[in-house]
Amino acid sequence: MYYEYLTVGVILFIFGVLGIVLNRSNLIIMLMSIELMLLAIAFLFLINSIVIDNLIGEIFTLMVLTVAAAESAIGLAILVAYYRVRGTIAVKSLNLLRG
C-alpha cells in the first residue's frame, strides 16, 4: 500500500531538478525548484516512514522543513542583495565566474 505515492514523490523531485536545469531566466524559479525538490524529499521520507512503520522518517521530515525554511530565507536574502548590486535576477547573467 501507499507505494504508488512513491512515484509521485520521485516525479516531483524530477520536476524540481528539471526546473533548475532548464530554467535560464529567473532566479526565483530556481529557488522555488529547490523548495520543490525539498518538498519531494520530505514527501518521500513521510511515505517511507509510514511504509516501514518507523518514526525517524517523520522526525527527519521536520528537520528538512526547518532546513528548507532557513535555506529559502537565506536564499531570498542573497537574491535581494544580488538584485541590489546587479539590478537583475536573470540566471543567464550569473556568469561572472566562468573558467
Next chain:
Amino acid sequence: MYILVLFLPLLSAIISGLFGRKIGTKGAGVLTSSCIVISALVSCCIFYETVLNSSAAYVKLWRWFDSELFTAYFGLQFDSLTAIMLIVVTSVSALVHIYSTGYMSGDPHIPRFMSYLSLFTFLMIVLVTSENYVQLFIGWEGVGLCSYLLINFWLTRIKANKAAMKAMLINRVGDIGLILAMIKILAEFGALDFSTIYSVMSLNEWGDVYSNSVGVNKDSLTIICLLLFLGAVGKSAQLGLHTWLPDAMEGPTPVSALIHAATMVTAGVFLIIRSGPLFEGSPFALTVVTILGALTAFFAATTGVVQNDLKKVIAYSTCSKVGYMVMVCGLSNYSTSLFHLMNHAFFKALLFLSAGSVIHAVSDEQDMRKMGGLLKSIPFTYTMILIGSLSLMGFPYLTGFYSKDLILELTYDKYYVAFAYWLGSFSALLTAFYSMRLIYLTFITDTNLKKEVLTKVHESTWNITLPLLLLAFGSIFVGYLGKEVVISNVIPPMISNSVKVVPLVLSLLGALLAFVIYDRVTRVTGAKGGIRNFVRVNSIRNVRSSFSEEKFEQKSPWTQLFHVVYTFFNSAWQFNYVINHFIVKNVWKFGHLVTYRIIDRGILETIGPKGISKVLISLTQTISNYQSGMVFNYALIMIIFTTFFISGASVL
C-alpha cells in the same frame, strides 16, 4: 736523462706560456731555445745509447688506467726508431726555435708563439716515445691541436682561421681512423702496447704454419691496417686528405718548417713504420699504401710545378716527398722510409727557413712572380736554398740522393708495382723541375720587385742565418753519415746500371729543362714585364687578359688546351672544389635541412616539449570551457555525475 728529453720542452712551453709577461720576449726566446737545444743534445745521447750501443730502453712511468682485461701504462720506449725520430724532431725544432727568435722579432706575441712551438715539440716527442697506442694518440691529437694554434697564430686573419680549422678538421677525419684501429686492435689483441701486439704478431706467423691455430684473423688485420693507414693519410697529407697542407701555409714560416719538415706530416709515416709488423700481416693493405703513396707523390709533384706561391711550392714538394715515404713503406722497407724521413726533415726545414728568409728580405712578399734577381742581394740565402733544392732533387753526394734513389730502386725491384715506380720517377723529374723553377724565378731571372723593396733587400741577422747554415750542413752530410746507421739492413736490389741511373738522369733532366725553358723565355721576351713572361711560359696568356695585349687575339687550340691543363694543375687537380662541392656542401646541407630542420626542430620538437605542451594546453582549455559560469550547467553536470556515482556504486 730519458725523461729530460720530454720534460724540458714541456717546461719551456709552460713557463713561456704562463709567465711570458714576466720573462719578456727576449727571455721567452732564450729560454725556449735553450731548453730545446738541451733536449736535442740529450736526444743525441739517447741516440748514442740506444742505436750505437743498441740497448733499447723502456721507462715505465705510472699505471694510467686499469680494468679487468686491459691495462695501460704511461711508458716511454726508446728504441732505434724513436731515437732517430727524436734526433730529427728535437734538432729541427731547436733550429726553428732559434730561427723564429729572429724571424718573429717585432711580433707582439712572441712568448705565446714560442710556447706553442715548444708545446708542439713536446707533444711530438710524446708521440714518438710512447710505448702504446693510447699514449701515441695523446701526441697525435696534441700535434693536431698545436698545428691549429700555430697556423692560427695571427688570429686576426680570417684566412689563417679558416686554414687552421681546415687542418684540424681534416686531421680529425684521419684520427677517427686511428681510434677505430685502436678499438679493433684492442678487440683482436687485447692490448694496446706495441710490445704485446708485435709478439702476438710473431706468434701469428707460427700459427699460420700450424693451421692457423694461434693468432689473429687475416681479414681483421687488413681492416686494422687500413684504418691505421687512414690515420696516416690524414696526418701525412696523402691523396684525398691532403688539402689542409697547402692551406697550412697561412701560419708563419717557422711553423711551416716545423709542421712540414720534421714533425707533423712525419707523424703519419712514423705511425706506419711503428705499426710495421701489423702491416706485414696484410699484403692488401701494403699494396694500398704503396699505390696511394705513389699517387700522392705524383699528384703533388705535378701541382707543385705550377704554383706561384713560394711556400706552396715547398708545401707540395713536402706532400710529394711524404708520398715517397709512404710508398716505400708499402714495399715493407720501413728503414728506408725512416731514412728518407730523416733526410727530408733536414733539407725541407732548410728550404722552408730559407724561403722564410727570402720572404723576410722582400718585405713579406710570397708570390714568386713578383720576385727575381735576388741573387746579388742575398747570396747566402741563395746558397742555402740551392743546397736544399739540390738535396731535394737527389743530386749525387747530397743527402736526398742516398734515400731517394734507393726508394726508386726498391720500387723498381718489386715488379708488381711498376706503376708506382714510374709515377715515382716521373715525380722525381718534376721535383727537379719545380725546384729549379723556384730558384730561377726567385733569384736568377730579372727582377720584378718594386724599386723601394729591392733596395732594401738584405741578409737577416745571425739567428736566422745560423740555423740555415746548420741545416745546410745537415742537408749535405746527414745522408752519408746516417746511411750505415739507418739502412744497414736494407739490401740494395740487383738491378742493372741503366735502371740505376734513371732517377738521376731524370732529375738532372728536369733541372736542366727548367733552367733552359725559363732562360730561353726570358731572353726571347726580353726583360720587360716579368709577370707577362711568366704567364707566357705557362701558356696562360689569356687567363689574365688584363695583363696581356693579345686580348682579342684568336686563341689557338693549343693555347686553350694549355690553359685548361694549367688551371687544372694550378688548382691542385680541383681537389678542393670536388671535396667542397660534393662532400662538404652536401654535408652542410644535410646538417641544416635534415638533422637540424627535420629532426631537431621537426620530429623531436613535435613529439617532444613543443608538441606535448601544445596538446596539454588545448586540452585544458577545452576542459575549462565546461565551467561556463552558468548555474544551470553546473547543476546539470552535478546531477549527471551524481547519477553516475549512484548507479556506478550500485553496479559495482
